[in-house]
Amino acid sequence: MTMTPALGALAQVSDALTRAAADAQSGAEAAVTTTIDLTLLILGPIIGAFVGVVVSVLLSALLRKALAKAATASSILARVRRPGHFTFAAWGAWAGLGIALVNPHLSDWNGTSITTFLMHVLLIVALACLTWMAYAAAWVFEDAAKARQDSDQGRSRRFETQAQVLRRLTQSIVVVVGVVAIISTFEVARQAMTTVLASAGVISVIFGLAAQQTLGNVFAGLQLAFTDAIRVGDVVVAGEKKETGSVEEITLSYVVVRIWDERRLIIPSRYFTQTPFENWTRRAAAQLGTVELKLDWSAPMTLIRAKVEQLLTATDLWDGRTWGVQITDSDEYTVTVRVLVSAKNSGHLSDLRAYMREQLISWIVTEEPWARPAQRIEPRQTVTVEQDMSRERIARLAAELAGISGTNEAVAATGTSASHAGT
CATH class of the missing domain: 2.30.30.60 (SH3 type barrels.)
Incomplete structure (x- = not known):
């Protein structure tokens, strides 16, 4: 009778140990299963991204070889090569995770918050990379225009x-x-x-x-x-x-x-x-420009034209199209001498105008200083003007003499007519 309680207690302890061992085994199996599932979830996107990169590299190499003679296509490939690798990798990772979730062993993970979040993040990354690739491809417009610029x-x-x-x-x-x-x-x-x-x-x-x-x-x-x-x-x-x-x-x-x-x-x-x-x-880019100088009225225009021609032929800034020197205005003290020059673009024209202005001013100061503008102050002389009456008297006497001569001729003519009538 005394052995029965002891055997019952031993049986209970044995059952407890058996249940503990079973729980430990099931826990270990669950941990192993969870580890395997997480590994598959991680490997899915990684393998997918790797496959995407491989496909991108192979496709890029094939297209580059096939379209080697097409300048526009080659430009697009050069622009989208790097963003294309990232785009294929991102979409490959997204597809890899989706394929991994189709696995029956991971069916319990499908639709969970973790996998949904991962799929959403990978989708956003893939869309961002696709936008980047399309953004880079848009540069082909300018590449084609610059290629045409170089050709013409x-x-x-x-x-x-x-x-x-x-x-x-x-x-x-x-x-x-x-x-x-x-x-x-x-x-x-x-x-x-x-x-x-x-x-x-x-x-x-x-x-x-x-x-x-x-x-x-x-x-x-x-x-x-x-x-x-x-x-x-x-x-x-x-x-x-x-x-x-x-x-x-x-x-x-x-x-x-x-x-x-x-x-x-x-x-x-x-x-x-x-x-x-x-x-x-x-x-056209070629332009005309002028240099204006204020000079004295006695400025030597012939010498100025010769100097302008000499200066223009001595510089590469002049394009050789046209030039001219004219007096375009004047006032009580000076004349405005305008020098017309031409250049192949606005930058050369600006430099040419500055060059001509500097050289002409230096030449006038050193060689023709008297042509510089100057304000003259001359004293006014008082002149007394008297009317010469002698010419008037001579004219009057001539008129009187002419009148007397005309009267005598008329009288003589009248006497001659009367004598003829008496006869």
């Missing part, structure tokens, strides 16, 4: 301007579409966008009024590019102070003008569609 020695600057605007417009659209696509991956954002689209009429009116100036500048930028009013590299006189500079960049909303002192003048695009401005290189 820079004569088709109009295409560079249009390509620059097209590139910016395309990149802006790509960025907007990419951002909208990324935002649309969030459920809350999709619901908000649906609400906004439902009230699109009111929103569009409010947006149009608020962005009137911005949209006006955008359309003005497009107008400038496709009407060929100004081009990159044109020399214009614009701005409130009418400053002269070269068009460095044309964007969708403003124009960058580089002034001679390296300052950049930022002008809204609407200025060039609503305000008159000067374009010195609209048709």
Whole structure:
């Protein structure tokens, strides 16, 4: 009788140990299973990204070899090579995780918060990389325009301007579409966008009024590019102070003008569609310029023309087209001598004008100093003028003598007629 309680206690202890061992075994199995599942979840995106990179490299090599003679296609490949590798890797990682979740061993993980979060993050990264690749591909417009510039020695600057605007417009659209696509991956954002689209009429009116100036500048930028009013590299006189500079960049909303002192003048695009401005290189870069000198009335024009011709033939700044020297104005003290010169572009013309002005002034000072403008003060002499009456008296006497002579001739003629009648 005394052995029964002891055997019962021993049996209970044995059962407890058995259950503990079973729980430990099941816990170890669960830990191993969880580790394997996490490893598969991690390896899925990694393997997918690796496969994506391999596919991208092989595809890039094949296309580069096949399109070696196509300049535009080669330019696109060069632009999208790096973002393309990242794009294929990102989409490969996203697809790899999706394929890993199809595995029956990972069916319990499908739809969990962790996998949903990972899939969402990889999708956002993939969309961002795709946007980056499309953004980089838009540079092909400018690459093609620059290639054409090199082939025709820079004569088709109009295409560079249009390509620059097209590139910016395309990149802006790509960025907007990419951002909208990324935002649309969030459920809350999709619901908000649906609400906004439902009230699109009111929103569009409010947006149009608020962005009137911005949209006006955008359309003005497009107008400038496709009407060929100004081009990159044109020399214009614009701005409130009418400053002269070269068009460095044309964007969708403003124009960058580089002034001679390296300052950049930022002008809204609407200025060039609503305000008159000067374009010195609209048709050709060659220009005419003048140098005006105030000289004395006795300035030796023949010597000045000879000196101008000598100076022009001695410098490379003159393009050899035309030159001239004229007196264009005068006042009580001086005459204005205008020297007309020509140069192949505005930069050379500015240097040529400064060169001619400096050399002519130096020559006049050293060789012809008497031609410098001077104000003369001469004393006034008092002259007494008396009327000479002798000439008047002589004329009167001549008239009287002529009258007396005429009377005698008339009397003689009358006497002769009477004698003939008596006979």
